[in-house]
Amino acid sequence: MLIKGFRIKAIFLISFLFILWMLAFGRLFYLQIIQSRNIGRKSKAEQMRYLETEARRGEILDRNGKVLATDLKLFTLYAEKALITDIKETASKLAEFGLGSATNLEILLQNESELIRVTRGVSDSIVRELNLEGVYAVREWFRYYLSGRVGRTVIGSLNWERKGMSGIEREYNEFLSGSNGWAHYLEVPMYSGIKLLKRYEEDYKDPVPGKDIYLTIDLDIQYIMANELHKLKEDTHADQVFGLCVDVKTGEILAMVNIPEYIPDEGWRSNGCIAWQFEPGSIFKLIPAFAWIKAGYSLTDTVVDSTGSTDFGGKVFKDPHPHHAYSFRDALIYSSNSAFVNIGKRVGKRELYRCARFFGIGCNTGVDLPVEYSGNLPILERMRDIRLATVSFGQGVNTTPLQIVMAYQAIANDGVLLRPRVMKEIRNKDKRIARSKTEVTRKVGNPKIMNTLLEIFYDTVEEGTGTLASLTMLPVAGKTGTAWKYSDGGYKKGEYVSSFVGMLPYPDPEVVIGIFVDNPKNSYYSSVIVCPAFRKVAQMIVLLKSYRKRFL
Incomplete structure (x- = not known):
């Protein structure tokens, strides 16, 4: 049993x-x-992350093919909020790697989105050491500017979404950006990264890279002007300094300098060459001078006597230094304000206003850059006589540096005012798909008047207020300008704007160079502080190999 x-x-x-x-x-x-x-499939689905695949942004290059801005493949960190157990600790560890402040990162990680982009442009070495639950790394494009600060205001910058928010990046964003693709990403063990997984043909769409923009900017000239204007700002302790170099025959901008340059991390700064509005002072005298010659008045007519003073509009205007009686020619060479009050009186309000408009004063130049300001040209016929008097020597009227430079470009180009431009051509790989052309804005006046003005401006450099701008290697024509600075509703004692615009070589100029100094300290006369800087810039440009044959 x-x-x-x-x-x-x-x-x-x-x-x-x-x-x-x-x-x-x-x-x-x-x-x-x-x-x-x-x-x-379920296992992979739990590891899969659907993300947009960014397109490679087009390059920005100077006129000679030197790269100014390009895209590099670096890492972007993403965080999946559901997998992060301690947000504060994660933010603290991210901050230890220099990826931002712990406070800001903690706020970012509290975002309601399931997948949060933490930061961009992270190097491979950081990603290798980073091992945080719920934080992933994806290789993506990162914008890199090879010229550093030089020309950065013109080149511009991108926002968080990699869209242009200033400069060329903004103006030609449609061409530069290309079109994004999309793909599924799979989490892999390799230093907490995310690797692209293309399982089926319909599971991804390849991005289309952007097109390349070639600028009219010459990086060599940009470097020369940037270095010299930086020294000028340090020597004069000015608030800011601007410089422009424009091709007389084409309107191409060869250099556009802002000191200090705009850097996104240091706060917003507009492009002062097209957005800074200032009262130009004596460099504006080319307008009443043009109106005088156009009206048929003689160059030898006496426009101010030996007292150096005149009374107009209920105010006495007097030159700061004693001199003999000035003819029109002398008044322009030695920049007599009292003489130009009389010149404005003879020309009249209506004609002075019309001539200023001819030269583009108070109007946008049409340059292919965002946020251009037009300045302010008062309608003189509606103003008292005192306004006509001050506008005649460049006070009481607002312009921008580019407006003034283009006005002198018209003088140097036989009276033909051109539209300035920064884009030279657009290319898709090696194929050119668009190219900018020389555009005439208007014919300002006949070549005879312009040649007369150019000759007087040459004499200004040889024997007048611009002698320190002269070059031994080739002749220069130009005009100095020193103006009282208008700000906060009035003119402040001791604040000035100093400038010089030069055209070279005389008598058939190839380029116009303008330098503008905002509020220099101590010495402020343009003939003393700006002319020497112009001479250094012009000398180095002339000696560049690519320009030596054109000028010498």
């Missing part, structure tokens, strides 16, 4: 174990064979 009972128990136990094994085997067979594909 005992043996029979033991056998029954053994058979029962063996049967039970066999059934368990069969159930386990069946379950395993079901999972490994029948449901293997579904389980694999």
Whole structure:
């Protein structure tokens, strides 16, 4: 009986174990064979991340093909909020790697989005050391500016979405940006990274890279002007300094310098060459001078006597230094304000206003850069005589540096005012798809008047207020300007704007160079502080290999 009972128990136990094994085997067979594909898909689905694949942004290059802005492949960090157990600790560890402040990162990680972009442009070495739950790294494009600060205001910058928000990056964003693709990303063990997984053809769309923009800017000239104007700002302790170099025959901007240059991390700064509005002072005298010659008045007419003073509009205007009686020619060479009050009186309000408009004063130049200001040219016929008097020597009227430079470009180009431009051509790989052309804004006056003005401006550099701008290697024509600075509703004592615009070589100029100094300290006369800087810039430009044959 005992043996029979033991056998029954053994058979029962063996049967039970066999059934368990069969159930386990069946379950395993079901999972490994029948449901293997579904389980694999589910497992991958839990690891998959759907992200947009950014297009490579087009390059920005100077006129000679030197790269100014390009895209590099670096890492972007993403955080999946659901997998982060301690937001504060994660933010603290990210901050230890210099990826931002712990406070800002903590606020960012509290975003309602499921997948949060933490930061961009992270190097490979940081990603290798980073091992945080819920934080992933994806290789993406990062914008890199090879020229550093030089020309950065013109080149511009991108926002968080990699869209242009200033400069060329903004103006030609449509061409530079290309079109994004999309893809699924799979989490892999390699230093917490995310790797692209293309399972099926329909699972991704390749991005289309942007087009390249070639500028009219010459990086060599840009460097020369940037270095010299930086020294000028330091020497004069000025608030800011601007410089422009424009091709007379084409309107191409060869250099556009802002000191200090705009750097996104240091706060917003507009492009002062097209947005800074100032009262130009004596460099504006080319307008009433043009109106005088156009009206048929003689160059030898006496416009102010030896007292150096005149009374107009209920106010006496007097030159700061004694001199002999000035003819019109002398008044322009030696920049007599009292003489130009008389010149404005003879020309009249209506004609002075019309001539200023001819030269583009108070109007946008049409340059292909964002946020250009037009300045302010008062309608003189509606103003009192005192306004006509001050506008005649460049006070009471607002312009921008580019407006003034283009006015002198018209003088140097036989009276043909051109539209300034920064974009030279757009290319898709090696294929040119668009090229800018020389555009005439208007014919300002006949070449005879312009040649007369150019000759007087040459004499200004040779014997007048611009002698420190003269070059031994080639002749220069130009005009100095020193103006009282208008700000906060009035003119402040001791604040000035100093400037010089030069055209070279005389008598058939190829380029116009303008330098503008905002609020220099101590010495402020343009003839003393700006002319020497112009001479240094012009000398170095002339000696560049690519320009030596044109000028010498």
